[in-house]
Amino acid sequence: MNKNWPLWEIFVRSKNGLEHRHFGSLHAADAEMALENARDVYTRRSEGVSIWVVESKHITASNPEHNGELFEPAQDKIYRHPTFYDLPDDVKHM
């Protein structure tokens, strides 16, 4: 046979009120085993209250070589930030 266990990406919510954050990855035969392994590998000291597992092949990532086209257009839109607008100092609560 010789079929290798696929790779899974592990996301953990460290406590309620916080988002799930990427913790790392591991190999497992299926989603259920990925959850069990993630419990042992990433939460041995109560680091989490919830775990998501996603098979790595399902993640589509942006290419850092295209960072220019993707992210630079935001750089000259300074009018999206509150400090762009001139207000007299005596205006309060704004």
Add this chain to the structure above:
Amino acid sequence: MSEAQQNNNGAERSLSLEEIFEQRIANDEKIEPKDWMPEKYRKTHIRQISQHAHSEIIGMLPEGNWITRAPSLRRKVALLAKVQDEAGHGLYLYSACETLGISREELYEQLHSGKAKYSSIFNYPTITWADMGAIGWLVDGAAIINQVPLCNTSYGPYARAMIRVCKEESFHQRQGFEIMLTLCNGTEAQKQMAQDALNRWWWPSLMMLGPTDAESIHTEQSMKWKLKRKTNDDLRQQFIDQTVPQADILGLTIPDPDLKWNEETGHYDFGEIDWDEFWQVVKGHGPCNKERMNARVGAWERGTWVRDAAMAYAEKQQNKKENQAKAG
């Protein structure tokens, strides 16, 4: 598009990419898996991270030897937790290494065939319970000194794995020191057992920090990439300076007649390390090299049917789901 990317001349283009890359590292930027990197950077990182991962996995064996014979339940749960952490550290590191484009199977293959190395310290035997104390105190102590600077290394996934490893490692050293302290406060025979363990682990622990700077072929490049932040000799001196006062607290004698405080340098002077022994062990002629590899390869081979069965079960469940969806 940057100037480097617009240049069509192959050789000049790759040189410029490399310059940009070195600049990023000099600016303390992190390199992430999909970023362009020189092939040598990738290869060096695969070598170092995998060697580190293999050391965690093989490092479980000398301590696993004593789990069933721990002298109390307190000691047993602590040792179990420590060995489990080591498995975890190996897994963090393997997955960091896989982001560089090498598969887990290739990594295991390199370990099992002897192509990849692991820390030579794990080729020494653990013959008494005091060895559990000495390993935690000295071997984990030296490992922490090695690992703390790596939390700042340039490759993102490695740095993140190391932060987690370092957070967990400090209990390892404390539990080891506590074992030593208990033995040293016990009967004369127990204290002797602690001294004997120190005698056997002291020199291999110093060797663990790597060959002297003059002999270390990778140091210069690794310093530039921040894969190493201090030289082997600096790390070794730091380890000796902080460990000697700890031995004094235990009331044990470091097995080095040349060891003495140097008022001028503000460091301990120490005796000659037997580098022939170090290279013998690295080359496979240590007391337990064969035993360790047999244990590791044997466990992997005996586990084949379990891995295959898990995969077959997963596929069966998947097919069942698909068939139900079609029928429904």
